Amino acid sequence: MNWRLALPLLLFVALGVLLFSGLGKDPKLIPSPLVGKPAPAFAIENLRDPDARVDSAQLRGQPYLLNVFASWCAACRIEHPVLEAYARQGKVRLIGLNYKDRREDAIAWLQRFGDPYEAVAWDIDGRVGLDYGVYGAPETFVVDAQGIIRYKHVGPVSPDVMEQTILPLLAGGGS
Amino acid sequence: MIPELGQWCMVLALLLAGIQAIVPMAGSYLGDEALMRSARPLAYGQCLFLLLAFLLLAQSFVAQDFSVAYVAQNSNLDLPVAYRISAVWGAHEGSLLLWTLILSLWTVAVAVFSRGLPLSFISRVLAVLGLVSVGFLILTIFASNPFLRHLPPLADGNDLNPLLQDPGLIIHPPMLYVGYVGFSVAFAFAVAALLDGRVDQQWVRWSRPWTNVAWSFLTLGIGLGSWWAYYELGWGGWWFWDPVENASFMPWLIGAALIHSQAVTEKRGTLRTWTLLLSIAAFSLSLMGAFLVRSGVLTSVHAFASDPTRGLYILIFLGVVTGGALLIYALRAPRIAGGPPLGWCSREALLLLNNLLLATACAMVLLGTLYPLLVDALGMGKISVGPPYFGNLFYWLMAPLVLLIPLGPLTRWQGDRWADVLQPLRLFAVIAAVAGLLLAWLSGDSSVKSVLGLIGALWVALGTLVFLLRRVARRQPGRPLLSAEMLGMSLGHVGVAIFIIGVMLTEALSIERDVRLEPGQTETIGAYQFRYVSMRHLDGPNYRADEALIQVLVDDELVAEMRPQKRGYRGGQVMTEAAINPGLFRDLYVALGEPVGANEAWAMRLYHKPMIRWIWLGAIFMMLGGLISAAESRLYRRVRQSAAEGAAGAHA
Numbered sequence: 001m002n003w004r005l006a007l008p009l010l011l012f013v014a015l016g017v018l019l020f021s022g023l024g025k026d027p028k029l030i031p032s033p034l035v036g037k038p039a040p041a042f043a044i045e046n047l048r049d050p051d052a053r054v055d056s057a058q059l060r061g062q063p064y065l066l067n068v069f070a071s072w073c074a075a076c077r078i079e080h081p082v083l084e085a086y087a088r089q090g091k092v093r094l095i096g097l098n099y100k101d102r103r104e105d106a107i108a109w110l111q112r113f114g115d116p117y118e119a120v121a122w123d124i125d126g127r128v129g130l131d132y133g134v135y136g137a138p139e140t141f142v143v144d145a146q147g148i149i150r151y152k153h154v155g156p157v158s159p160d161v162m163e164q165t166i167l168p169l170l171a172g173g174g175s
Numbered sequence: 176m177i178p179e180l181g182q183w184c185m186v187l188a189l190l191l192a193g194i195q196a197i198v199p200m201a202g203s204y205l206g207d208e209a210l211m212r213s214a215r216p217l218a219y220g221q222c223l224f225l226l227l228a229f230l231l232l233a234q235s236f237v238a239q240d241f242s243v244a245y246v247a248q249n250s251n252l253d254l255p256v257a258y259r260i261s262a263v264w265g266a267h268e269g270s271l272l273l274w275t276l277i278l279s280l281w282t283v284a285v286a287v288f289s290r291g292l293p294l295s296f297i298s299r300v301l302a303v304l305g306l307v308s309v310g311f312l313i314l315t316i317f318a319s320n321p322f323l324r325h326l327p328p329l330a331d332g333n334d335l336n337p338l339l340q341d342p343g344l345i346i347h348p349p350m351l352y353v354g355y356v357g358f359s360v361a362f363a364f365a366v367a368a369l370l371d372g373r374v375d376q377q378w379v380r381w382s383r384p385w386t387n388v389a390w391s392f393l394t395l396g397i398g399l400g401s402w403w404a405y406y407e408l409g410w411g412g413w414w415f416w417d418p419v420e421n422a423s424f425m426p427w428l429i430g431a432a433l434i435h436s437q438a439v440t441e442k443r444g445t446l447r448t449w450t451l452l453l454s455i456a457a458f459s460l461s462l463m464g465a466f467l468v469r470s471g472v473l474t475s476v477h478a479f480a481s482d483p484t485r486g487l488y489i490l491i492f493l494g495v496v497t498g499g500a501l502l503i504y505a506l507r508a509p510r511i512a513g514g515p516p517l518g519w520c521s522r523e524a525l526l527l528l529n530n531l532l533l534a535t536a537c538a539m540v541l542l543g544t545l546y547p548l549l550v551d552a553l554g555m556g557k558i559s560v561g562p563p564y565f566g567n568l569f570y571w572l573m574a575p576l577v578l579l580i581p582l583g584p585l586t587r588w589q590g591d592r593w594a595d596v597l598q599p600l601r602l603f604a605v606i607a608a609v610a611g612l613l614l615a616w617l618s619g620d621s622s623v624k625s626v627l628g629l630i631g632a633l634w635v636a637l638g639t640l641v642f643l644l645r646r647v648a649r650r651q652p653g654r655p656l657l658s659a660e661m662l663g664m665s666l667g668h669v670g671v672a673i674f675i676i677g678v679m680l681t682e683a684l685s686i687e688r689d690v691r692l693e694p695g696q697t698e699t700i701g702a703y704q705f706r707y708v709s710m711r712h713l714d715g716p717n718y719r720a721d722e723a724l725i726q727v728l729v730d731d732e733l734v735a736e737m738r739p740q741k742r743g744y745r746g747g748q749v750m751t752e753a754a755i756n757p758g759l760f761r762d763l764y765v766a767l768g769e770p771v772g773a774n775e776a777w778a779m780r781l782y783h784k785p786m787i788r789w790i791w792l793g794a795i796f797m798m799l800g801g802l803i804s805a806a807e808s809r810l811y812r813r814v815r816q817s818a819a820e821g822a823a824g825a826h827a
Binding site for chain 2: 158
């Protein structure tokens with residue numbers, strides 16, 4: 001066998017192994033090891049106001065959703081109307097974590113699609129995202145009143161997820 | 176009863192496909208003509224049963240048989256009939272059945288239009304296609320059966336994903352599948368040629384029209400998808416580098432490379448193994464696209480409901496089909512003679528460069544698409560790759576390709592002199608540069624990228640014009656001015672120029688504005704005044720909507736009335752139906768955001784998008800180019816001749 005001609009086959013086998021490795025790790029189903037643990041603390045710049053900070057310690061007291069989003073993230077636009085609707089109805093308390101984004105892009109994005117967030121933390125270098133095990137946007141964490149992560153949703157939040165998973169968790173309250 | 180009949184049809188089709196994969200192949204090795212002759216009737220029979228299965232599934236939707244789980248999941252009593260029919264391919268199971276049906280239609284087309292080919296060759300081609308069909312049918316029947324019952328039946332079903340309730344989406348997937356699956360023909364020809372061992376230019380000539388047609392449909396399918404995303408998603412964008420879009424774009428890039436490399440191999444006999452490899456790659460990437468979309472390995476805007484079991488199955492199937500083909504390639508390709516050497520200044524050398532650039536672009540898209548997976552597999556955390564990576568790299572990879580496009584047709588096969596090639600183009604290069612700068616200046620657009628892009632587009636358009644003018648000047652009496660092949664090529668290249676102009680000007684000059692308007696208020700964008708007149712509620716068959724009336728005025732003269740909607744569907748999904756006033760030189764686009772405050776005030780997004788239609792116009796030109804060059808009579812004429820020679824040789 002001529003090795004040069006077998007090269008495509010070898011590359012394909014490598015690709016196959018890679019794709020196979022992806023199968024076990026369905027990105028939407030991975031439970032976060034952080035569930036049941038305290039939400040990692042952060043105090044970083046406020047997206048809307050460079051002089052202010054968003055401090056996770058001050059968020060406690062009421063359960064909230066920490067929504068990881070970015071202006072470059074297409075799927076975020078899918079979930080945005082859902083989050084917006086629930087936040088505006090007062091059903092959820094929504095905190096944004098703007099992930100690896102340019103400030104002006106993110107602000108323009110919020111102006112365009114609506115800004116339902118109580119506060120938006122600006123995670124320019126993704127360091128907070130790293131603490132939370134974020135691997136892409138969108139991701140949404142349910143954090144209870146004591147600051148414990150109750151659930152992590154990967155990918156766009158749909159009305160189904162909101163109704164069937166997130167709202168019952170929030171209703172379960174601070175227990 | 177009807178769903179059970181449908182299942183039986185699929186099982187019968189699977190049996191026939193299995194026989195089609197084995198018997199003609201065995202016949203070709205045994206030299207048994209009767210066995211080989213079974214290939215065509217088997218293909219016809221398989222197609223018949225698949226068509227029946229498909230119609231029976233459609234019937235279940237039309238008759239609203241909610242005892243069929245797939246029907247119940249994807250339609251409800253309120254869904255209009257047209258969408259009940261398109262719901263047949265609205266989700267994974269049914270779209271897989273459509274995919275298989277289209278594969279078998281292609282197989283029938285090959286069987287019908289290949290009368291001139293040697294029997295042993297066509298038997299192998301049809302057997303390979305049969306094998307591919309077996310794979311898809313096993314997946315459909317055992318892991319994605321659309322006819323499964325849900326008992327007791329539901330009184331009413333869910334709803335079709337509202338994103339898919341749209342005329343564009345009725346035709347987008349079938350066109351895309353026709354393209355994907357069409358590459359299976361070039362694949363089957365390549366595998367049959369490798370099995371034959373004596374690979375010559377013949378098989379390439381036979382497979383060229385099929386490749387061109389498949390690529391044309393893929394172009395149409397991708398163009399429709401982009402157009403749909405533009406008006407339905409309400410973001411005003413036309414391409415997002417989403418994994419699913421990339422999955423369709425990779426076979427397109429390799430298909431474009433294949434079209435050109437087939438031309439080289441057919442005319443000059445060089446690049447033979449490369450053409451074989453591309454034929455295998457184009458179809459393999461189509462299969463991999465199916466895997467990425469349906470396995471849930473990557474997150475995407477429009478992924479199907481994902482299922483790792485199906486993913487594993489498709490992966491095994493991909494391994495058998497692609498792995499098998501590449502193994503045969505590794506074993507058999509050494510026997511293939513290299514063909515005449517390449518001269519550096521020749522059309523074949525330029526086309527080889529074209530191929531390398533397109534293949535690199537494809538590798539770049541593949542890497543970007545799979546990078547999150549790779550990083551995850553290496554345990555380096557999880558990341559996602561954004562459009563900046565794709566947009567930038569792609570631009571700079573395509574820039575040299577654009578530079579080369581006009582040179583290819585003007586350069587002779589075998590060898591030419593650069594001076595002779597460039598001489599007639601000099602003047603036009605200057606014109607393109609000046610006109611490009613002028614255009615950029617007039618439109619007030621000054622980024623380096625778009626100025627270069629505009630110059631490149633004009634360079635391609637003028638270069639194609641030079642080629643056509645030279646044809647006219649050197650016309651030989653009694654011969655047609657342009658062969659179908661040359662006409663198709665010119666159209667395709669002009670399409671590239673139109674596409675680039677559209678992209679550059681749209682990206683650079685679009686004005687987007689987010690405003691809060693109350694009825695009676697006006698917002699001015701450029702020469703256009705958007706006046707928000709009123710808001711009303713209306714009820715659709717399966718949704719409720721708020722519809723705004725917006726008048727657009729230029730110099731106080733009404734030019735358009737636009738009615739954007741915000742729809743709430745039964746399932747709770749909210750859809751933005753943008754209102755678009757299209758034009759060859761500009762689109763006006765209004766999308767509703769959210770109600771804000773009292774007095775029917777709404778947040779709205781207003782766009783003025785110059786030249787965006789040119790993006791799809793370019794795609795249409797490319798598609799037409801592909802289809803017209805597939806009609807090249809020379810390809811068919813020689814098929815008959817060579818078949819006669821082949822037959823004579825066999826009898827000798």
